[in-house]
Amino acid sequence: MPARKQTLTRLDNALQRSLRDVREELELPEEFPAEALAEAERLQADPPTADADMTDVPFVTIDPEGSTDLDQALHFERPGDGFVVRYAIADVPAFVEPGGALDTEARERGQTLYAADGRIPLHPASISEDAASLLPEQLRSALVWQFTLNARGEVTETALTRASIRSREQLTYETAQQRIDDGSADESLALLQTIGELRIALEQERGGASLDMPEEQVVEADGRYSIERRVLLPAEQWNAQISLMTGMAAADLMLSVGKGILRTMPAPPADDVQQFRAEAAALGFEWPEGATYGEFLRSAERDTPRSMALLQSARRLFRGAGYTVLDGSQKPEEVIQAAIGAPYAHATAPLRRLVDRYVLGHCLAISAGEPVPEWASAGLDGLPEIMQSTGQRASALERASVDLVEIAVLAGREGEQFEAVVIQQREKDARLQLVDPTTEVTCETAANPGERVTVRLVKADLQTRSLEFAAE
Numbered sequence: 001m002p003a004r005k006q007t008l009t010r011l012d013n014a015l016q017r018s019l020r021d022v023r024e025e026l027e028l029p030e031e032f033p034a035e036a037l038a039e040a041e042r043l044q045a046d047p048p049t050a051d052a053d054m055t056d057v058p059f060v061t062i063d064p065e066g067s068t069d070l071d072q073a074l075h076f077e078r079p080g081d082g083f084v085v086r087y088a089i090a091d092v093p094a095f096v097e098p099g100g101a102l103d104t105e106a107r108e109r110g111q112t113l114y115a116a117d118g119r120i121p122l123h124p125a126s127i128s129e130d131a132a133s134l135l136p137e138q139l140r141s142a143l144v145w146q147f148t149l150n151a152r153g154e155v156t157e158t159a160l161t162r163a164s165i166r167s168r169e170q171l172t173y174e175t176a177q178q179r180i181d182d183g184s185a186d187e188s189l190a191l192l193q194t195i196g197e198l199r200i201a202l203e204q205e206r207g208g209a210s211l212d213m214p215e216e217q218v219v220e221a222d223g224r225y226s227i228e229r230r231v232l233l234p235a236e237q238w239n240a241q242i243s244l245m246t247g248m249a250a251a252d253l254m255l256s257v258g259k260g261i262l263r264t265m266p267a268p269p270a271d272d273v274q275q276f277r278a279e280a281a282a283l284g285f286e287w288p289e290g291a292t293y294g295e296f297l298r299s300a301e302r303d304t305p306r307s308m309a310l311l312q313s314a315r316r317l318f319r320g321a322g323y324t325v326l327d328g329s330q331k332p333e334e335v336i337q338a339a340i341g342a343p344y345a346h347a348t349a350p351l352r353r354l355v356d357r358y359v360l361g362h363c364l365a366i367s368a369g370e371p372v373p374e375w376a377s378a379g380l381d382g383l384p385e386i387m388q389s390t391g392q393r394a395s396a397l398e399r400a401s402v403d404l405v406e407i408a409v410l411a412g413r414e415g416e417q418f419e420a421v422v423i424q425q426r427e428k429d430a431r432l433q434l435v436d437p438t439t440e441v442t443c444e445t446a447a448n449p450g451e452r453v454t455v456r457l458v459k460a461d462l463q464t465r466s467l468e469f470a471a472e
Contacts, residue, residue, distance in 0.1 A: 014408070014463070015116075015405065015462060016117060018404050018462050018463075018465065019115060019116050019117045022397065022400045022401070022404070023115065023397075026393060028393070028397065029105075029109055033101060033105060035101035036105045036124065037124055037126075038101070039097065039101045040123070040124040040127045040131075041126055043095050044127065044130060044131040047131045047140075047141065048091065048094035049141055050091070050142070050163050052162065052163035052164065053164050054144055054163040054165045055164055055165060057075050057165065058075060058188065059074060059088055059134070059165055059166070060074065060075070060168055060188070061073045061134055061167055061170050062171045062172070062176050062235070062239055063170070063173075064172065065172045067170075068133060069121070069128045069133055070133045070134040070351075071089060071134070071348060071350060071351045071352065072087060072088065072090075072134070072243070073087075073142070073167045074087050075188050076187075076192065077191075078187070078191060078194075081150070081151040082148065082150045082156075083148075083153070084146065085147040085149060085195065086144055086146050087146075088142040088145075088167075089143045089347070089348055090132045090140075090143075090351050091140070091141040091143050092127075092132055092351060092360070093143070093360055093361050093376075094162070095123075095127055096123075098375035098378075102124075102127075106122055106354055106357075107354065107382075109122050109390065110122070110389070110391070110393075111390050111391070112128075112352040114397070114398060114401075115398075116401040122351065122352055122353070122354065123351060134165070135170065136167050136169050136170045137168070138167070139166055140166070141162060141164060142164075143160060144161050144162075145158070145249065146158075146161070149198075152201075153198025153199050153201070153202055155248075158249045158252070158367070159367055160253075160364050160367040171189075173233050173235050174233070176239075177234065177235040180192065180235060192239065193238055195238070195241070196237065196239070196242070199245055200238075203241070203244075203294075203340070203341065204294065204298065206342060207292055207294055207341040208294055209293060209294030209297050209298070209338075209339050210298065210339065211297065211315070211339070212237070213311050214232070214302060215229065215230055215231075215232060231303045232302075243348045244340060244344070246348050247344045247345050248342050248343065250359050250363050251335075251344050251345040253362070253363045254362055255331075255343055256366065257372075258326050258327075258328045258329070258331065259362060259372050259377065260325075260326045260359060260363075260372075260380075261325050261345065261359060261362075262323065262335055262337075262344065263321065263337055263344050263345055263355075264321070264322055264334050264335060264336065264337055264344075265320055265322070265339055266338055267336075268293075268316070268318075272317055273293055273317065275316075276293065276313055280296070280313070282448060282449065283306055283309055283450035284306065284450060285310060293314075293317060294339075305421030305423070305452075306450050308421070308423045309422065312423045312424040312431065313449065321337075323355065323384035323387055325384060327380075347359045347360060347363065353387075354383070354386065354390075355383060355387050357379075358376050358383060361375065361379075362376050403465070404462065404465065406440070406467060407461070407466070407467045408462060410457060410460040410467065411460040412460070414457050414458065414459060416456070416457050417472060418435070418454070418455055419434070419453075420434045420435060420453050420454070420455050421450065421453075422445065422451050422453060424449060425448065425449060426442075429442045429443060429444050430444070432445070432453065434455075441455070441467060441469050443455050443469040444470075454471075454472040455469040455470065456470050456471075458470050
């Protein structure tokens, strides 16, 4: 589905001021300390090397257009009935000295933050966009996962090795999708679809579920902002399955020795599933007899206002996610990530997420049959709290950015009427999606989710951050 944009033509200066105010209110970090920058520059000038050599493997990266912090590179083979997957991850553990200035600052930041007026990176650009990034035709140290899969796509062998690699090409999702669709993809890239679809089938078998909300991004071009929403391409979903497979393998490795950190989420309560089933029926969606909520969500449409109402309702099923530390003592009661349907760990985005570095440190040692390094085990202290608090900050920043751009998109159109679809009823108001522009707003209305209504814009004021609609 093509992207839909609402382009701003006015109020850019006011919007930029409002976005700066949000950064200050959330007390977001800005410049890196001088000590951290100096440490990064030293590492950039003398990057780490690896003993193993995989530069003959023609890895490629697949990322959104314009990406420079490239965490993953992949390559697939099909020897006989099964598959070999090589998944290279940026070797961030080799760039961060335990207890050093970069380490200290990364634990303050927790993760890369994304705002309408630019991202706030976890690591300095000299590391995240240069020396550690898996850029094309650059020699890089990487942590390379190698998986042997059977004909069903099930992992039968796992290994993790530090090796030198050289990615051959940086692809966008759109380019990868086009090559696969028109038959011009090489054998490795073409296997992304084959393996991705096999892994999706396995996800369905184990009861996994994916919310797959249409992507919503604030886009800036030439000083002007817009909101872009689009349904994920199949290539993105296939690629996500490779990352999920890796996270599951990382969890299995850590569980095998009882040390590490998992990403967990409880199964939704039966009452929540029953309520969601009733809301889906009210929206006109047919839920096949015997199908799990995961199977139902997977089959539901993604690109209509009615589907947005369904996905909003489904969000209550994906609550309670957290991090569980394995400390070598008794196995915790909760080790499953319910949406995935298996134990899982964050292990594929160390340039952008702090916890991945510690997971990779654990897994590299466990795979080699060696003791977990002290920096990796000691670093788990306080890590769940860091990730939870910085995750909340990231969500607040993203939501505030989108809200401000939505106000700016609608400013000057007070008094106009808009068609909308109710996507969620709340205690005091309802969440609606305007049909054009495709913007989410709130309004008091008695209409039920899925119903189409007409609303009038009363106020769109950036200074007071007010966006007010009235039902007609």
